[in-house]
Amino acid sequence: MSELLPDSLPRGSVAVLSGARSLPLRLVAAVTAAGGHVAIVGQPEVGLLAAVEMGADLSRLAVIPDPGADPVEVAAVLMDGLDLVVLGLGGRSVAPTRARAVTARARQKGCTLLVVDGDWHGASARLESRVCGFEVTGAGAGAPTPGCGRISRVRLATRASGRSVGLARVVGG
Amino acid sequence: MPGRVLAIWCMDWPAVAAAAAAGLPATDPVVVTLANRVVACSASARAAGVRRGLRRREAQSRCPSVHVATADPGRDARHFEGVTAAVDEVVPRAEVLRPGLLVLSVRGAARYFGSEQSASERLVDAVAAAGAECQVGIADQLATAVFAARAGCIVEPGGDAAFLAALSIRQLATEPSLSAPGRDDLADLLWRMGIRSIGQFAELSRTDVASRFGADAISAHRFARGESARGPSGRDSPPELDAVMDCDPPVDRVDAAAFAGRSLAGELHRSLEAAGVGCTRLAIHAITADGEEMHRVWRCAEPLTEDATADRVRWQLDGWLNRRRDGRPAGLGGPIVTLRLRPVEVVSASALQLPLWGSSGDDDRLRARRALVRVQGLLGPESVQVPVLSGGRGPAERITFTPLGDEPVPRADPGQPWPGQLPEPSPAVLLDDPVELLDAEGNPVRVTGRGVFSADPVRLTGDGRSGRLRWWAGPWPVDERWWDPQESGKAGRTARVQVLIEEPGGRGDVVDRAMLLCYRQRQWFLEGVYE
Numbered sequence: 001m002s003e004l005l006p007d008s009l010p011r012g013s014v015a016v017l018s019g020a021r022s023l024p025l026r027l028v029a030a031v032t033a034a035g036g037h038v039a040i041v042g043q044p045e046v047g048l049l050a051a052v053e054m055g056a057d058l059s060r061l062a063v064i065p066d067p068g069a070d071p072v073e074v075a076a077v078l079m080d081g082l083d084l085v086v087l088g089l090g091g092r093s094v095a096p097t098r099a100r101a102v103t104a105r106a107r108q109k110g111c112t113l114l115v116v117d118g119d120w121h122g123a124s125a126r127l128e129s130r131v132c133g134f135e136v137t138g139a140g141a142g143a144p145t146p147g148c149g150r151i152s153r154v155r156l157a158t159r160a161s162g163r164s165v166g167l168a169r170v171v172g173g
Numbered sequence: 174m175p176g177r178v179l180a181i182w183c184m185d186w187p188a189v190a191a192a193a194a195a196g197l198p199a200t201d202p203v204v205v206t207l208a209n210r211v212v213a214c215s216a217s218a219r220a221a222g223v224r225r226g227l228r229r230r231e232a233q234s235r236c237p238s239v240h241v242a243t244a245d246p247g248r249d250a251r252h253f254e255g256v257t258a259a260v261d262e263v264v265p266r267a268e269v270l271r272p273g274l275l276v277l278s279v280r281g282a283a284r285y286f287g288s289e290q291s292a293s294e295r296l297v298d299a300v301a302a303a304g305a306e307c308q309v310g311i312a313d314q315l316a317t318a319v320f321a322a323r324a325g326c327i328v329e330p331g332g333d334a335a336f337l338a339a340l341s342i343r344q345l346a347t348e349p350s351l352s353a354p355g356r357d358d359l360a361d362l363l364w365r366m367g368i369r370s371i372g373q374f375a376e377l378s379r380t381d382v383a384s385r386f387g388a389d390a391i392s393a394h395r396f397a398r399g400e401s402a403r404g405p406s407g408r409d410s411p412p413e414l415d416a417v418m419d420c421d422p423p424v425d426r427v428d429a430a431a432f433a434g435r436s437l438a439g440e441l442h443r444s445l446e447a448a449g450v451g452c453t454r455l456a457i458h459a460i461t462a463d464g465e466e467m468h469r470v471w472r473c474a475e476p477l478t479e480d481a482t483a484d485r486v487r488w489q490l491d492g493w494l495n496r497r498r499d500g501r502p503a504g505l506g507g508p509i510v511t512l513r514l515r516p517v518e519v520v521s522a523s524a525l526q527l528p529l530w531g532s533s534g535d536d537d538r539l540r541a542r543r544a545l546v547r548v549q550g551l552l553g554p555e556s557v558q559v560p561v562l563s564g565g566r567g568p569a570e571r572i573t574f575t576p577l578g579d580e581p582v583p584r585a586d587p588g589q590p591w592p593g594q595l596p597e598p599s600p601a602v603l604l605d606d607p608v609e610l611l612d613a614e615g616n617p618v619r620v621t622g623r624g625v626f627s628a629d630p631v632r633l634t635g636d637g638r639s640g641r642l643r644w645w646a647g648p649w650p651v652d653e654r655w656w657d658p659q660e661s662g663k664a665g666r667t668a669r670v671q672v673l674i675e676e677p678g679g680r681g682d683v684v685d686r687a688m689l690l691c692y693r694q695r696q697w698f699l700e701g702v703y704e
Contacts, residue, residue: 020704022601037541047701048560049568049599062545062577063558074548081544083537131704134673134687136644144644144673146629151646151671151687154598154703 029054036083043088089118125162182322186273191242254492259303333399338372416441425508434486451476454518462507600701608635640674
């Protein structure tokens with residue numbers, strides 16, 4: 001993950017994330033651990049304990065579970081002061097003119113915008129992650145025996161594409 | 174004897190100001206609405222059956238001739254300027270609590286006019302001459318005087334507590350300029366606890382109130398006992414906190430005044446921040462081109478923010494400049510050349526600064542906090558939540574959310590041992606959807622009193638999440654709250670299970686989904702998804 005991110009998401013860019021929802025949490029954990037401030041907008045279902053286990057610093061994190069009728073506006077306001085804004089669009093789409101204005105604002109303020117659960121016209125990077133398997137410990141070799149063990153790891157395959165990452169490539173995580 | 178306080182209360186001030194703005198006589202029915210609800214109505218509208226909190230359409234149906242205006246604090250403040258000027262003619266140095274409510278020290282006036290009674294008569298006459306109706310109340314304490322004004326009576330010296338004792342506990346929250354936000358909830362809570370009058374509340378011991386209801390309740394309790402309403406934290410500020418601006422060219426338009434007010438408020442707050450204090454009482458001075466000086470004090474329940482200061486300066490200048498334009502005899506001689514903001518009462522800024530982003534006081538933290546406070550201003554105080562790690566066993570209860578601005582206190586201590594806590598990793602998505610867990614025959618699977626399945630689970634069915642179980646682990650019973658009859662009766666037996674579900678993938682293959690299920694109240698819930 002760390003090998004993928006620094007060059008694919010420069011400050012002030014907009015990225016669309018899709019697939020497994022632990023990918024945005026991983027980014028949130030990385031940014032807060034490095035001393036940045038993060039807001040998560042419009043994602044009431046986010047499991048922050050998972051972010052803590054990935055190394056997130058909760059004191060640098062704020063959550064706006066219900067951003068009202070216009071989550072994009074809220075994200076645009078937050079760009080003033082935060083280093084990373086995770087915006088859940090809830091399946092809604094954003095008009096290209098609006099998206100262009102907010103993208104310009106993100107670039108000017110040096111705030112990275114991650115769009116999840118929706119599409120963003122003109123995003124500079126697109127990251128798609130897919131669960132490719134679960135590791136179960138203590139359930140015997142081979143196929144896990146029902147009734148024994150516990151889930152110990154989630155394997156993700158992340159695929160990044162877009163202008164700022166150049167060619168598409170696949171990284172296991 | 175401590176200094177007696179006189180309060181002048183202009184009832185239904187928003188409605189009176191709206192009538193004046195529309196050029197209607199004060200006897201016409203007027204309602205002021207905010208978000209389609211009546212927030213103030215005139216006496217004639219009330220006689221027709223209009224009440225606060227009604228919907229606008231309902232108010233119009235009860236009183237068809239009513240004039241409807243939307244709420245506008247600027248308009249209220251602008252029209253109140255005439256009243257404060259009239260009061261100043263009789264007794265100088267009145268303080269504005271909010272448009273419609275003035276307080277002043279009555280000691281000198283009572284001596285000058287002979288008695289408190291005659292001083293208050295003079296004041297009522299002066300306000301009536303300015304075109305407004307008012308009631309006057311006198312008491313030892315500021316807050317009691319406001320309630321005495323609502324009742325239109327003079328409280329004997331030392332009789333504050335006895336006067337307040339008879340009032341309903343709901344009255345605690347009726348005056349927003351005297352109470353911090355959240356006083357409504359306190360009054361409601363006390364009512365539900367069977368405390369129906371302010372007197373009953375005053376009888377509670379201070380320690381009991383402080384340990385159960387928090388900081389705002391202490392100030393409410395001091396008020397209920399007729400003790401000094403303002404805590405000893407207020408102190409005289411050093412004079413170098415003043416912010417002064419020489420206006421060149423002189424300000425004679427409202428928009429120019431608004432700009433001047435904003436930059437001056439920024440300057441004031443930088444000096445306040447440097448001194449580590451917040452302002453709760455702000456004096457606004459203005460000097461006109463003709464050498465006339467004007468002075469007004471604004472008082473607030475909470476320390477002023479920069480925007481709140483700028484608003485007050487704008488309202489005040491708006492009032493002064495418009496009064497001048499009306500050509501009243503008491504008006505200004507010319508445009509404003511010097512503007513001065515003086516923090517009259519300051520409190521330690523620890524009341525303003527909350528340890529939200531750790532202890533380091535860096536710029537980033539303030540920048541982030543400002544952005545979040547702006548969102549709070551857009552969406553409401555509860556909208557921005559700050560997470561803090563808490564103790565507990567399930568993934569959801571191990572994070573406590575507190576609104577930004579409150580102290581982030583976890584519900585339970587995360588430092589304690591929590592046997593039965595789920596190990597890493599935690600689900601990335603937290604849900605709470607009812608699902609069904611079925612055995613091979615299609616019968617629902619339960620968790621028995623011994624903490625095992627009634628039968629091996631085979632299928633999961635639920636809203637869009639059905640599939641065959643490829644693997645499961647558990648049940649892991651959660652043994653908590655059994656000593657508490659109320660809690661355990663509600664929660665019942667609780668256990669958690671991890672399952673792997675086979676679901677059809679996008680390209681025709683079968684993919685696994687890992688989920689965390691929770692059994693409680695004899696029902697399975699999908700608690701989280703690992704992904």
